[in-house]
Amino acid sequence: MKKSILFTAIxxxxxxxxxxxINTPHxxxxxxxxxxxxxxxxxxxxxxxxxxxxxxxxxxxxAGIGKxxxxxxxxxxxxxxxxxxKKAASLNEPYxxxxxxxxxxxxYMLPQDSVKCICFLRKAAEMYEPRAxxxxxxxxxxxYGSLIPKDKDIAISYWEVCIDCSGYKYAFAKLAxxxxxxxxxxxxxxxxxxxxxxxxxxxxxxxxxxxxxxxxGWGVEQNYGExxxxxxxxxxxxxxxxMVNLGYMYSLGFGVAKDEIKSLEWTHKAANQGxxxxxxxxxxxxxxGEGVKQDYRLAxxxxxxxxxxxxxxxxNMLSSCxxxxxxxxxxxxxxxxxxxxx
Numbered sequence: 001m002k003k004s005i006l007f008t009a010i011x012x013x014x015x016x017x018x019x020x021x022i023n024t025p026h027x028x029x030x031x032x033x034x035x036x037x038x039x040x041x042x043x044x045x046x047x048x049x050x051x052x053x054x055x056x057x058x059x060x061x062x063a064g065i066g067k068x069x070x071x072x073x074x075x076x077x078x079x080x081x082x083x084x085x086k087k088a089a090s091l092n093e094p095y096x097x098x099x100x101x102x103x104x105x106x107x108y109m110l111p112q113d114s115v116k117c118i119c120f121l122r123k124a125a126e127m128y129e130p131r132a133x134x135x136x137x138x139x140x141x142x143x144y145g146s147l148i149p150k151d152k153d154i155a156i157s158y159w160e161v162c163i164d165c166s167g168y169k170y171a172f173a174k175l176a177x178x179x180x181x182x183x184x185x186x187x188x189x190x191x192x193x194x195x196x197x198x199x200x201x202x203x204x205x206x207x208x209x210x211x212x213x214x215x216x217g218w219g220v221e222q223n224y225g226e227x228x229x230x231x232x233x234x235x236x237x238x239x240x241x242x243m244v245n246l247g248y249m250y251s252l253g254f255g256v257a258k259d260e261i262k263s264l265e266w267t268h269k270a271a272n273q274g275x276x277x278x279x280x281x282x283x284x285x286x287x288x289g290e291g292v293k294q295d296y297r298l299a300x301x302x303x304x305x306x307x308x309x310x311x312x313x314x315x316n317m318l319s320s321c322x323x324x325x326x327x328x329x330x331x332x333x334x335x336x337x338x339x340x341x342x
């Protein structure tokens with residue numbers, strides 16, 4: 001009798017173990033290797049075991065999450081991506097809350113829903129998720145319908161928390177912008193320090209603002225040479241505003257010997273990329289014959305491009321081009337050759 005009971009128990013235990021073995025995923029490689037290789041099959045096994053890292057890696061595979069909470073335009077599998085995001089959120093993953101908030105904000109892979117957007121962003125922000133803090137700051141900066149009033153002070157407080165708890169790179173430049181360009185919060189020393197922190201954390205766009213600080217002496221001793229060098233770094237990262245200012249500095253000899261050829265090169269490069277101030281300055285160059293042969297027709301073309309974008313100075317110059325083309329006369333009236341900078 002005892003042997004029969006023992007045998008039955010053994011059979012029952014073996015059955016339970018067999019059922020568990022069959023229905024439990026058994027990854028054939030470590031999670032780290034699966035993540036490194038982006039092995040979908042292995043990641044799915046770990047996801048079934050509630051590995052948040054595996055789940056978020058699969059979301060990246062299916063929807064292409066960018067480092068800054070952006071998605072690719074054509075997700076490979078939006079249904080699976082959202083299903084996995086919701087699973088990660090159910091496991092209390094802060095970044096999943098942030099991404100769901102962004103999806104609801106833009107109507108991406110989910111119906112647009114402002115209330116749910118703010119709800120998920122706030123959940124993530126309560127857990128100090130940096131991208132959620134940054135996104136909420138942006139909402140307060142501009143206002144978000146009836147849900148969030150426009151309040152710069154609250155926006156600034158979110159960016160301050162974001163920096164203190166995570167060092168999120170885009171928060172540095174946003175906070176610095178207020179200290180540098182907003183009269184109510186002006187503090188040039190803080191601005192200069194934060195712009196440098198932004199660059200140190202990988203935000204190359206802040207190079208332009210650092211150059212501005214050197215040019216005007218904001219929070220640092222005025223130094224045209226250092227401004228020029230920093231504008232060049234910024235321009236090499238693609239800043240058309242920096243290109244405009246390099247053209248301006250070479251044209252007038254700020255921090256460098258006057259060089260109309262280099263001035264024209266930088267200005268033309270920015271103008272070809274659609275920078276409206278550069279297009280206006282190209283018009284000025286051809287109108288007055290600075291570094292190029294005087295040509296009212298080309299001046300008119302560049303002024304027209306800038307005017308189409310609503311640039312008032314270019315609109316005013318168009319009538320002059322018509323007149324000067326007819327009369328072939330020129331009277332210099334513009335201070336500093338008419339050029340301007342950002």
